[in-house]
Amino acid sequence: MTLATTQMAAVTSQTILERGTGGYSRPRQMNPAPTLTPPLALDYLRELSADIRSGVVLDPGGALLAGLDALADPARDLLAAAGSAEEIHVTTADGAVFAARSEQHSLVVVCGRFALPSLIRYDLRLVLADLAGGQRPEAA
Amino acid sequence: MPRIPRKPTAPRPRGAVGAMAASFARRKAAREPRVVLTDRGGQPRTLDADDPAAEPLLDAAERLISAAHRGSRA
Numbered sequence: 286m287t288l289a290t291t292q293m294a295a296v297t298s299q300t301i302l303e304r305g306t307g308g309y310s311r312p313r314q315m316n317p318a319p320t321l322t323p324p325l326a327l328d329y330l331r332e333l334s335a336d337i338r339s340g341v342v343l344d345p346g347g348a349l350l351a352g353l354d355a356l357a358d359p360a361r362d363l364l365a366a367a368g369s370a371e372e373i374h375v376t377t378a379d380g381a382v383f384a385a386r387s388e389q390h391s392l393v394v395v396c397g398r399f400a401l402p403s404l405i406r407y408d409l410r411l412v413l414a415d416l417a418g419g420q421r422p423e424a425a
Numbered sequence: 426m427p428r429i430p431r432k433p434t435a436p437r438p439r440g441a442v443g444a445m446a447a448s449f450a451r452r453k454a455a456r457e458p459r460v461v462l463t464d465r466g467g468q469p470r471t472l473d474a475d476d477p478a479a480e481p482l483l484d485a486a487e488r489l490i491s492a493a494h495r496g497s498r499a
Contacts, residue, residue: 339493355492363485366478370462370470375486378456380493382486395493398455406463 320418323351323390329415330394333408336401338380340394342416350390360384360393372409374402385409389417458483 321329323342331337341352341360349357363384367373373384376398383405384393392409438446460472460479472479 339496353492353496355496356489359485359488359492363482363489366481366485367462369464371465372463373482374459374461374463375482376459377483377487377490378458379487380490382489393489395489402461 321412321415323416326392326412326416327351330392330408330412333411334396334400334405336396336399336405337394337408338396340392343391343393345388345391347391356393356395360391363393364391372406374406381405383409385413387413387417392416 326342327340330340339353339356341356342350343357343360343364344350347361347364363373363375363382364386367384371386373382375382378398380398381396381400381402382393383396383400383402384391385406386392390413392413394405394409396405437443458474458479460474460476460482461469462472463469472482474483
């Protein structure tokens, strides 16, 4: 690099500095990140927590979007029995079931008995937000 | 204001016996069914296992767990 080109870069950067960095830091139109699909959401949840054994994603009408068919009916019953609750946590002697729902999706997962409720609930909220393409929730 | 004397509590086992008793109590508590519903505002509500509202939730959860068990073995 010659002295002239070195100096040119320095002059350019100085000019940018004096004019402000708005040209570099202003928000630009970017391609939106692809939202999570329901089958990917289940895979992602299993990667987030080894305690999650299985799960389903349902739409607001109760139609199965991803997961085992055998889980769909009891998952619908669970959501119906919970009334307007947004999150459900049921522990039995054999395992634990967690569910969370948004306006677009419902997620129901089956975990081992020793799953940490706060972590699973956070993961469910996170994935629900990703499914909806919205903002991720703050950590509690 | 005079301090109210502390109410005497039932004596609890100490030492190794106490530790074992506490361990059994924890295991028993962990195996007991538990139902927690959280509303839109983030307010949790714990239902008693014998609460009529908890019954369908426990039933659905047990069906889900056994279906997941069968699914993982298949």
